[in-house]
Amino acid sequence: MPGCYLEGHLGEGGSVYRIPLTRFPALVGRESGLAVSLQSNNVSRQHAELLQQDGALLVRDLGSTNGTFVNHRPVTGSMRLNPGDVLRFADVELRLRQDGVAVSRQTSSEPTVTAFFNPDGPADRMPIGAGYFDQLLREKLIRPLFQPIISAADESIVGLELLGRGTHPELSELPVPLFTLAEGLGRAIDLSEAIREIGVQAWSQSAFAGLPLFVNTQPRELGDCPRLIESLRTLRAACPQGPLVLEIHEQAVTAPACLAMLSEALNELAFGLAYDDFGAGQARLLELLDVPPYAVKFDIALVRDLDKQSAQRQEMIGLLVRLVKKGRAQALAEGVSNAGELAVCRRLGFDLIQGYVYGRPAALEQLEDAL
Numbered sequence: 001m002p003g004c005y006l007e008g009h010l011g012e013g014g015s016v017y018r019i020p021l022t023r024f025p026a027l028v029g030r031e032s033g034l035a036v037s038l039q040s041n042n043v044s045r046q047h048a049e050l051l052q053q054d055g056a057l058l059v060r061d062l063g064s065t066n067g068t069f070v071n072h073r074p075v076t077g078s079m080r081l082n083p084g085d086v087l088r089f090a091d092v093e094l095r096l097r098q099d100g101v102a103v104s105r106q107t108s109s110e111p112t113v114t115a116f117f118n119p120d121g122p123a124d125r126m127p128i129g130a131g132y133f134d135q136l137l138r139e140k141l142i143r144p145l146f147q148p149i150i151s152a153a154d155e156s157i158v159g160l161e162l163l164g165r166g167t168h169p170e171l172s173e174l175p176v177p178l179f180t181l182a183e184g185l186g187r188a189i190d191l192s193e194a195i196r197e198i199g200v201q202a203w204s205q206s207a208f209a210g211l212p213l214f215v216n217t218q219p220r221e222l223g224d225c226p227r228l229i230e231s232l233r234t235l236r237a238a239c240p241q242g243p244l245v246l247e248i249h250e251q252a253v254t255a256p257a258c259l260a261m262l263s264e265a266l267n268e269l270a271f272g273l274a275y276d277d278f279g280a281g282q283a284r285l286l287e288l289l290d291v292p293p294y295a296v297k298f299d300i301a302l303v304r305d306l307d308k309q310s311a312q313r314q315e316m317i318g319l320l321v322r323l324v325k326k327g328r329a330q331a332l333a334e335g336v337s338n339a340g341e342l343a344v345c346r347r348l349g350f351d352l353i354q355g356y357v358y359g360r361p362a363a364l365e366q367l368e369d370a371l
Helices: 130-138 175-185 188-204 219-223 225-238 250-254 256-269 311-326 339-347 364-370
Strands: 004-009 016-020 026-029 048-053 056-061 068-070 078-081 086-089 092-098 142-151 157-166 213-216 244-249 271-278 295-298 330-334 352-354
Touching: 056 068, 130 175, 130 188, 142 188, 142 364, 157 175, 157 188, 157 352, 175 188, 188 213, 188 219, 188 225, 219 225, 219 244, 219 256, 225 244, 225 256, 244 250, 250 256, 250 271, 256 271, 271 330, 295 311, 311 330, 339 352
Parallel strands: 157 213, 213 244, 244 271, 271 295, 295 330, 330 352
Antiparallel strands: 004 016, 004 092, 026 048, 048 056, 056 078, 068 086, 086 092, 142 157, 142 352
16 A cells, blocks of 8 residues: 555644554554554553555554554454554554545445544544545535525515535434534535535525525635635536525624625625524624625524523514614524424514424425425
């Protein structure tokens, strides 16, 4: 396996180290001078070795005290390795990499659960599932789902929010574990872009293409505004006419230069703007309205059990709703799950309602059938 190396967090701090594998057998252990020398008292002096056999790379445990593991599985005898596998020597985790090689599902020895190794410490270690994730993006193994956005006035569908689910059989379909894996691999932006591309394509060919489609951003995308804008240009080129609305987190106002650049591009590309999760952190309403949005989405934390909250709390949220509307934006209540919450949201003047009370995220075909 030419060009292969081990990669991981070694020592204090967040730096990632790469250890080239240039000679075999390559001994792994606590002793200095080994091919892979690991500074951990839990690693045996000569813990394991990496071998080449018939063009394949193997790992063999050398009777270590605390064991050698590949993707959670203990090594007994020797075990074949593939790029993307995660090796743990006692409490030290390293991922096997090879320049220019993606792991196919057929050859990878990865397990069927997307997870982080976390023997004793924080869950910020080496993610497994790298090869499967590459395949998910390469083969677009993503299923777009859509949740209706409802007019509070007449209960008509006035928009949709795009949500993505993975369809790779070896990875979770849910967005949180998928984005956790993507973060660990440094590919969260790639995943966000893929969901938008696949979802917009499906929506543009459906009976709902005339309704605004709200598409999400991943927080890291606001750290690379030129790339985000270029991805929106690609979406607009693929769908020249459809009404699209970009959701960004309210905390984006802390990056005014990026927000100004993004606002100019959205106007040029005829995208609407929505501020998401309003009220989840510091509510920066006045700053938000410096760049007037199409909608402000009130976070589910403000809406949950709103019918059971005090009159003072309800009135405070009603005041925020009125301020949003004075800024010529629509106030959207997110996460409305029952009739009690819905009744209070209507009374407080919300323009738009989204949540399980009107339907869970579904495929476009299901929404069409429901209509």
